[in-house]
Amino acid sequence: MPFMRGPMPLRRTTYYLEQGHILLRDSVRIFSINFHGKPNPLQKGAREFVFWHWAQLQYKNPSVQLVKHNNISVTPFGQAFLVNGDEVLLDFEGKTRQEIHDVIKNVLGKTELVLRREQLEQTLQKNPANFGSEFNRHCLCEVQGQQPCSSVLPVPSYLKGGFRWTKGRP
Amino acid sequence: MSRFIQKSQVPIDFLMGRVVKLSSVGLDRKSCAQVRVRRNEYNSYLHQFYAKSEDFWAFDGQGGARLGDLVLIRQMTEPLTRKVQHQVERTVFKHGNIVDPITKRRVVQDEFVDESLAKKALIEKVLLGDKKTPAAPEDEQEALGFDEEHEAQLERLHNLRLSDSSPSSSSSR
Numbered sequence: 001m002p003f004m005r006g007p008m009p010l011r012r013t014t015y016y017l018e019q020g021h022i023l024l025r026d027s028v029r030i031f032s033i034n035f036h037g038k039p040n041p042l043q044k045g046a047r048e049f050v051f052w053h054w055a056q057l058q059y060k061n062p063s064v065q066l067v068k069h070n071n072i073s074v075t076p077f078g079q080a081f082l083v084n085g086d087e088v089l090l091d092f093e094g095k096t097r098q099e100i101h102d103v104i105k106n107v108l109g110k111t112e113l114v115l116r117r118e119q120l121e122q123t124l125q126k127n128p129a130n131f132g133s134e135f136n137r138h139c140l141c142e143v144q145g146q147q148p149c150s151s152v153l154p155v156p157s158y159l160k161g162g163f164r165w166t167k168g169r170p
Numbered sequence: 171m172s173r174f175i176q177k178s179q180v181p182i183d184f185l186m187g188r189v190v191k192l193s194s195v196g197l198d199r200k201s202c203a204q205v206r207v208r209r210n211e212y213n214s215y216l217h218q219f220y221a222k223s224e225d226f227w228a229f230d231g232q233g234g235a236r237l238g239d240l241v242l243i244r245q246m247t248e249p250l251t252r253k254v255q256h257q258v259e260r261t262v263f264k265h266g267n268i269v270d271p272i273t274k275r276r277v278v279q280d281e282f283v284d285e286s287l288a289k290k291a292l293i294e295k296v297l298l299g300d301k302k303t304p305a306a307p308e309d310e311q312e313a314l315g316f317d318e319e320h321e322a323q324l325e326r327l328h329n330l331r332l333s334d335s336s337p338s339s340s341s342s343r
Contacts, residue, residue, distance in 0.1 A: 003216065012217040029184045030242070036280075058210050058219050062179040065209055067186055072263065073270040073277045081242060083184065085259060091272050 011055055020056030022101065023110045024064050030081040031057070031108070032067035033092075039076075046076030048097035080108050174215035178222065183245040185209075186262065189235050190225065195251055202254050203228050203235040205243050228256040238265030296327045 003009070010016055024031065033054070035046040050068065058066045078090040078100075088108065092100050110118075131137035141149035147159075157163050187207035194201050205228050210219040228235075228243040229250045235241055240263040243256040250257075263269075268277045276283040299322065314322065 014217060017217065030186045032186065055219055059212070062212075063181060065180045065185060065207075067208070071280060072268055074280060074282055075270055075272045077270075077272050079262070079271065081184070081186065085242075085244075089271055093272070 008051070011052065017056055017059040020053070020060035022053070022057055022060065022105045022108075023115065024057075024061045024080075024108050025110055027082045027084070028061075028064060028080050028088075028108050029083055030065045030067065031061075031078065032069055032081075033076075033078045034069040034072055035076050035092075036071050042094045043076045045095045045097050045100050046092040049092070049100040052097060053101060078104065172213070172215075174213050175220075176212045176214060178209035178211050180209045182226070184242070185226070185256075186240065186242050187226070189237055189239045189241060189265075192230075192235070192237060193227075195254060200250065201230045201233050201235075202250070203230045203241070203258055205241055205256070205258070207243075226256050227254040228258045229254050230258045232258070235261060236265055239263065292330070296323055296330065299323075299326055 003012075006012065033046065033050060035050045036043045037047070039047040054066065054068070058064075076092040078092060080088040080090070082088065090100075090103055090107065092103075095103070128136075131140055131142070137143065139149065140146045147155070158168070185205075185207045187205040189203045190206045191204035192201065193204070205226050206223050207226060208221040208223050211222045212219055226243060228241070229246065235258050239261045241261050242259040244259045245255055246257050249255040269275070270277050270282070273282070278286065
């Protein structure tokens with residue numbers, strides 16, 4: 001990992017960020033969490049959750065505004081604000097990191113069924129016949145039987161635009 | 171601008187931020203609040219998120235927004251002016267009057283206000299006993315000396331501890 005800086009630089013690897021299990025529902029637009037920098041035993045779970053999973057949450061949910069509150073209140077809590085203005089309040093007092101993770105996943109996260117359906121919809125959109133900079137084949141010259149690449153062999157004049165639109169007349 | 175910094179994908183139609191300025195627009199002086207919103211930008215080289223602040227002007231219809239309040243703002247279908255595109259939907263936390271959303275008790279510096287007031291009352295009970303204030307200058311001759319006062323305080327503290335540890339009071343907690 002580049003730059004082994006900070007308390008646990010493992011969290012700053014692409015592999016770790018991709019391991020985020022919580023994918024928030026489309027209706028969740030803002031998610032804020034109140035934790036404490038120097039937690040007492042009841043506040044410890046929230047601090048650990050933020051330490052380990054906050055970056056993963058933001059990485060996997062780039063269109064959700066994640067807000068961190070440090071010490072604004074005594075009890076650690078999570079607040080999710082939905083598109084229609086509704087608020088979902090989650091109490092994290094006395095919970096462990098894993099329990100908090102599961103609560104958020106079960107209450108605000110997308111279910112396995114929804115994820116599977118979205119995956120299938122995405123594969124349907126991808127046409128394997130496409131070529132270009134975003135696809136597997138960059139140029140049609142890579143396909144057997146098509147015209148050779150113009151960077152390697154000059155294109156015959158009857159295929160060039162100038163010839164075609166002027167019908168070969170000088 | 172570094173090529174590794176990816177702009178935030180959070181859409182600007184529904185955001186949370188803090189009020190940093192208050193003003194008014196138009197002839198009828200409609201109150202507006204400038205809200206500082208922090209969205210995280212991903213640095214793909216350092217693999218870390220950094221908060222980037224942006225200010226949005228929001229129309230404050232109710233007029234209740236104050237400096238430092240944490241508010242929710244939503245983009246208006248018909249903006250007020252070219253600059254005022256959002257409106258304040260609700261205040262989540264008021265500046266200086268933070269109410270814990272779970273227990274609904276007011277919080278001041280990591281302590282519930284009702285708890286800290288109860289502690290204060292207890293300390294006053296031990297220090298002063300039945301007297302509401304320390305002895306006034308006129309009553310100086312009637313007031314107890316320091317040692318007697320100190321002994322009385324220790325006795326009150328001892329009694330409180332005894333009553334605290336007794337089965338009836340511990341069960342009521």
